[in-house]
Amino acid sequence: MNDNAIEIRGLKKSFARFQLGPLDLTVPQGAIYGLIGPNAAGKTTMLDLLMGMGDPDAGSITVLGLDHRRDEVAMKRQVGYASPETDYRSWVKVKKLIQFVRGFYPTWDESYCQKLLRDFRVNPADSLTTLSLGTRVKLGLILALAWHPKVLILDEPTVGLDAVSKKQIFAELFAAMNQEERTVIISSHGLSELERFADCIGMIKDGRLLLEGATDEIVERYKMVDFVAENETVLVRREGICLQKREGDHCRALVDIQRNGLESLAARGARQILATPVTLEDIFVALAGEANP
Amino acid sequence: MSEKKSAWVLPPISVAAGPLYQQIVDGFKRGISEGRLVEGAALPSFRQLAGDLMVSVITVKRAYEELERDGIILRRQGLGTFVARNGDDRSRQIKAERAEELMRAAVREAREAGLAEKEIADLFHRVNTKEKS
Numbered sequence: 001m002n003d004n005a006i007e008i009r010g011l012k013k014s015f016a017r018f019q020l021g022p023l024d025l026t027v028p029q030g031a032i033y034g035l036i037g038p039n040a041a042g043k044t045t046m047l048d049l050l051m052g053m054g055d056p057d058a059g060s061i062t063v064l065g066l067d068h069r070r071d072e073v074a075m076k077r078q079v080g081y082a083s084p085e086t087d088y089r090s091w092v093k094v095k096k097l098i099q100f101v102r103g104f105y106p107t108w109d110e111s112y113c114q115k116l117l118r119d120f121r122v123n124p125a126d127s128l129t130t131l132s133l134g135t136r137v138k139l140g141l142i143l144a145l146a147w148h149p150k151v152l153i154l155d156e157p158t159v160g161l162d163a164v165s166k167k168q169i170f171a172e173l174f175a176a177m178n179q180e181e182r183t184v185i186i187s188s189h190g191l192s193e194l195e196r197f198a199d200c201i202g203m204i205k206d207g208r209l210l211l212e213g214a215t216d217e218i219v220e221r222y223k224m225v226d227f228v229a230e231n232e233t234v235l236v237r238r239e240g241i242c243l244q245k246r247e248g249d250h251c252r253a254l255v256d257i258q259r260n261g262l263e264s265l266a267a268r269g270a271r272q273i274l275a276t277p278v279t280l281e282d283i284f285v286a287l288a289g290e291a292n293p
Numbered sequence: 294m295s296e297k298k299s300a301w302v303l304p305p306i307s308v309a310a311g312p313l314y315q316q317i318v319d320g321f322k323r324g325i326s327e328g329r330l331v332e333g334a335a336l337p338s339f340r341q342l343a344g345d346l347m348v349s350v351i352t353v354k355r356a357y358e359e360l361e362r363d364g365i366i367l368r369r370q371g372l373g374t375f376v377a378r379n380g381d382d383r384s385r386q387i388k389a390e391r392a393e394e395l396m397r398a399a400v401r402e403a404r405e406a407g408l409a410e411k412e413i414a415d416l417f418h419r420v421n422t423k424e425k426s
Contacts, residue, residue, distance in 0.1 A: 032349065174347050195308045196348045216352065220312065279308045 005183035011059035034198030080149035105147035113146035133160035195280035254286035317356035
């Protein structure tokens with residue numbers, strides 16, 4: 001086994017209207033990996049494939065050195081998974097559901113489960129059919145956290161939550177992620193939270209990986225650059241430059257300064273160059289909104 | 294020292310305000326130069342501060358490494374991280390304040406001696422150039 005907790009290589013899956021991949025993704029051991037991307041980018045499809053829901057057309061997925069199909073049971077003993085789409089209603093009561101899930105995991109920690117139920121204000125006596133989306137999401141997280149899995153896969157853990165609950169979930173998740181040697185993939189639109197605590201970011205768009213790396217390196221690699229250019233097309237039609245706005249000869253673009261240093265912009269005729277730092281959200285908005293070539 | 298326990302809290306940081314590690318570095322520098330974190334005071338552990346600020350441990354590590362490089366903090370294997378003795382912003386600021394105080398006293402003395410504005414300025418320049426060489 002190497003230093004990567006999760007390795008996805010050449011993953012492909014075709015649907016009638018969507019194609020995922022070919023996709024390569026690498027999650028280092030012990031990292032918190034933020035999976036981001038616009039809606040319908042393929043994040044959930046990828047995580048579903050990882051969890052054995054559906055067969056890939058090609059490629060491989062390895063988790064802690066285990067093949068996700070061949071060693072499925074062994075893998076699932078180490079991987080906690082939570083998705084807002086899980087339907088629990090057939091267990092009727094929260095308590096019954098917990099009893100059922102508990103049976104699968106020798107490492108189930110009942111006192112931790114009780115603590116999470118209290119912290120998240122989920123009542124074990126409640127009926128599953130009437131739970132709000134927010135409470136269902138919280139319940140899914142409790143079930144995934146309570147047995148201390150080595151790997152956590154969280155698909156949109158804050159969807160449908162108000163600002164207070166969102167903050168609380170992130171705080172609890174962060175505590176859980178931080179206290180143990182654990183690898184986490186978290187797909188989320190909470191970009192400012194991810195920028196803070198995700199060690200790595202992977203951005204997916206149209207089924208392909210657009211960007212992957214250490215969060216701080218990604219954020220520092222991009223700058224929002226204002227400049228004046230009579231003929232901006234020479235500058236803008238390049239890899240790593242994404243035009244945001246143009247008024248007369250004033251342009252604003254998101255620039256990957258690793259690929260296009262500011263000197264190279266100047267050399268190609270840009271004047272009055274002013275570069276400002278960006279947030280992960282700025283990068284996301286620029287790259288997600290960019291039309292495909 | 295009881296100050297060691299004083300609950301000094303790093304100001305909140307935000308992704309909108311530039312690199313996170315830089316905000317941590319600046320927060321500590323400010324705390325130290327304002328005398329709220331004194332020599333020998335223990336800094337929180339990586340994990341503790343990461344948890345408090347909800348930032349990645351890597352971010353905290355990077356901030357501490359920079360502070361250590363600048364000689365503002367010291368890391369002692371197995372013991373933790375502490376505010377260093379010399380070279381910190383605080384001592385620099387204190388020196389600047391002390392210099393101002395001494396200059397004020399010098400100006401007072403010169404006035405009392407009946408020196409004109411121009412002569413005081415000339416005196417300052419003469420001393421300053423002498424000190425440089």
